[in-house]
Amino acid sequence: xxxxxxxxxxxxxxxxxxxxxxxxxxxxxxxxxxxxxxxxxxxxxxxxxxxxxxxxxxxxxxxxxxxxxxxxxxxxxxxxxxxxxxxxxxxxxxxxxxxxxxxxxxxxxxxxxxxxxxxxxxxxxxxxxxxxxxxxxxxxxxxxxxxxxxxxxxxxxxxxxxxxxxxxxxxxxxxxxxxxxxxxxxxxxxxxxxxxxxxxxxxxxxxxxxxxxxxxxxxxxxxxxxxxxxxxxxxxxxxxxxxxxxxxxxxx
Numbered sequence: 567x568x569x570x571x572x573x574x575x576x577x578x579x580x581x582x583x584x585x586x587x588x589x590x591x592x593x594x595x596x597x598x599x600x601x602x603x604x605x606x607x608x609x610x611x612x613x614x615x616x617x618x619x620x621x622x623x624x625x626x627x628x629x630x631x632x633x634x635x636x637x638x639x640x641x642x643x644x645x646x647x648x649x650x651x652x653x654x655x656x657x658x659x660x661x662x663x664x665x666x667x668x669x670x671x672x673x674x675x676x677x678x679x680x681x682x683x684x685x686x687x688x689x690x691x692x693x694x695x696x697x698x699x700x701x702x703x704x705x706x707x708x709x710x711x712x713x714x715x716x717x718x719x720x721x722x723x724x725x726x727x728x729x730x731x732x733x734x735x736x737x738x739x740x741x742x743x744x745x746x747x748x749x750x751x752x753x754x755x756x757x758x759x760x761x762x763x764x765x766x767x768x769x770x771x772x773x774x775x776x777x778x779x780x781x782x783x784x785x786x787x788x789x790x791x792x793x794x795x796x797x798x799x800x801x802x803x804x805x806x807x808x809x810x811x812x813x814x815x816x817x818x
Contacts (some may be wrong), residue, residue: 578669585673586664589680590657593708596645597653600624615649618704626706627688629695640688641681646706656708663715663742670722672781679774683714683767690766705760710767716746717771725775 601608603623604616615621622628625642632639647653668676687710695703723738746768750761 581669583665583668583673583676585676585680586660586668589664589708590660593645593647593653593657596624597647597650600646613650615647615652621646621648621704621706626704627691628702628704629692630701632692633701640685640692643688643706644681644684644708644711647708648706652707656712659712660708660715663712663719667715667718670780671718671778675778675781679714679718679771679778680711682774683717683771684708684711686714686770687711687763687767690769691760691763694760694762705763707763710763712767713746713749713764714767714771714774716742716749717768718775720746721772721775722780726780 598612600616600620601611604611604620618626622631624646625639626646627639627643647656664676667679671679688705691705691710695701695705719738719742723735723742727735750764
């Protein structure tokens with residue numbers, strides 16, 4: 567049993583997980599471009615973040631703009647951050663959980679899961695602000711998708727509890743479930759944190775984990791890190807061009 571478990575872990579953790587650092591790189595690139603576009607004192611803006619109008623120009627979410635048909639913001643908002651601390655915390659969290667989910671599900675499925683959980687969290691936030699009558703509040707951050715990844719791992723550890731090495735699933739439960747509880751508690755204790763987005767992402771991830779199977783360790787697929795890096799660069803470039811054009815033509 568111990569030998570089989572070790573082989574499973576060896577196979578799993580030797581898989582490539584190139585998308586996670588690429589997404590983190592896109593987040594950092596967008597943040598730096600946002601800081602440059604905001605103007606003013608670069609160092610102060612870099613630390614404390616840009617003004618809401620610049621964040622909206624780079625794809626942040628608000629109910630007024632979603633009502634206006636700009637639903638792409640449910641995705642782009644996951645790549646925009648408010649302040650250096652916000653960026654660093656989300657980057658660290660993604661660095662910890664992202665590679666695990668990417669190795670379990672494969673890079674293509676991981677990207678799908680990441681974007682869908684971001685959308686789920688954005689929709690939950692939209693619903694909350696609609697109920698509160700808040701059309702102008704600005705929301706953004708990768709935490710919606712990160713909570714979604716936590717939901718995926720939580721359900722995964724239960725769904726495949728009979729198919730995977732027992733110690734592996736126990737470690738998942740002991741590591742992920744307390745982390746979810748602590749982060750939700752922190753969210754409820756801080757007024758500026760949109761916990762509805764976190765819960766929406768978490769529940770979306772849980773549902774997706776029930777529907778989408780993971781990729782067994784026997785099914786190895788080659789991934790081109792160079793191709794993915796080029797794709798990431800193109801995505802960041804398109805987002806940046808859109809943001810600068812939007813900011814110049816229609817400042818908010």
